[in-house]
Amino acid sequence: MAARTNAQITEALATMANLMARDNEPGRDDEKRLEWFMRHKPSIFTGGYNPDGAIKWIEEVEIIFEA
Numbered sequence: 001m002a003a004r005t006n007a008q009i010t011e012a013l014a015t016m017a018n019l020m021a022r023d024n025e026p027g028r029d030d031e032k033r034l035e036w037f038m039r040h041k042p043s044i045f046t047g048g049y050n051p052d053g054a055i056k057w058i059e060e061v062e063i064i065f066e067a
Helices: 007-021 032-041 051-066
Strands: none
Touching: 007 051
């Protein structure tokens, strides 16, 4: 796996935040979106100091959002 820079990680998180903000606009069905997301069985990030684990988690969540 190619190492990601802090800037790339920051950009990925910003992209995910923008997608989530866009999806939370009034008039959208929150429960259906959450059900759709959870059907993809996202991995759980447990926190702590684990840079490789954090990067893997971000990549997995990015795949779900891209779908």
